[in-house]
Amino acid sequence: MTRYSRQTRMLVAVDCIIFGFDGQDLKLLLIKRGFEPEKGKWSLMGGFVQADEDLEQAAARTLTKLTGLEGVYMEQLTAFGSPDRDPMERTLSVAYFALIDINQYKQQITDEYKAEWFPLKEAPKLIFDHANMVAEAQARLRYKAAIHPLLFELLPTRFTIPQLQILFEAVYDAGFDKRNFSRKVLSTGLLVKQKEKERATSKRGAFYYKLDKRKYSAKFHAFLNFVSDPGNLK
Template sequence: MSIHSFYENAPKHLVAVDCIIFGFEDGKLKLLIMKRKVDPMAGAWSLVGGFVQDNESTDEAAARVLKQTTGMDHIYMDQLHTYGDVNRDTGARVISVTYYALIRIKEHDRILANDHGAHWLSLHQIPPLIFDHSVMLQHALDKLRDKAHTYPVGFELLPEKFTLPQLRNLYEEIYQRELDKRNFRKKILAMNILEKLDEKDKSSSKKGAHLYKFDEAKYEQLMKTGFGFTM
């Protein structure tokens, strides 16, 4: 077969990126979603996404979508999965690559998000999403939880200095269940990735709670090896 017919005879497809953008605010894990503007299903809720253009990689498309909706740049996005069922989008065949990002809600551009019809909703307020977007969200949550078993995750969501109750709150939001205070404290300190600061946060009690920050070097090391089983 000639090079011409090899590439020319193959069918082409619309390819989209859909972004699962998590943030953490007021003790709640939140997701950025938007009202879809076009039919089919105009007005329904969807993940933030867009079509991959000719001059950009799929990674670049995801970064562009994030930037257009939040104003945020240079955010690490992890590719999750590609959804390739023939009829997943009822408007046309679209193959969709999902990405997820963890961002600090405070740092995003609220006006831009608003202009795009994008809203932060806490996890238990998420309405049904269009097409397979609810499945995409579930996969992203599973991945986040799965990763939290093996790696310390979610620190991208916290301020630089944080208390142990704040950190526990974040993990409770990721797992969507209460965690035992003492057990959590014991396990997280045993990881040996936190640096106790000589400062206290007195916003929630008179006595105050110690502030911590990450020991980046130890954190990096742990991110490489995980907590898992090693032969």
């Protein structure tokens, strides 16, 4: 077989928008880029798609390289393809966003780049169109988390209802009523109450919960209505 004639070939990259939650703020994992152009500037973690890889593989490889983690929640955000988004040469980027339990994160032993967590609101200036990617990823996160049980991916296996609420409030930059929030969350039937309590934050202590894995996978794509009108909060 021959090739398609007279067509433009271009580089294809993946870039990962990696969200984490430290118990207080929603955070973004960024790196100092290790090569030209824009070497030393803050950037999303990315890499070129290799000849034998599909996009998911490239994204998973990139994520693992930075965090050491595997089996992380990740989904394709969208493809960014402005002709001049990379000044060096035309590069299409397929953006993926990932949600990780920040406590499981272990900085990779490498000198290629330095990685750092930034509160989403205090992220530095980013190269290329990466700020757009982050903005779109945040919008997607808010969208999906309002109707699907997504944010659990940001928490450890055991978590308390108050911790979960703080997470939701960080994501939506809004406050929720304690009573209604816990009722809503518990009514999904996804949570299993544990015997132990978390005792660090309060005198009384809050019961830990775990996800019911069966129900979680079954209802992951169902419409669960965690946040009523996410476009119209505060």
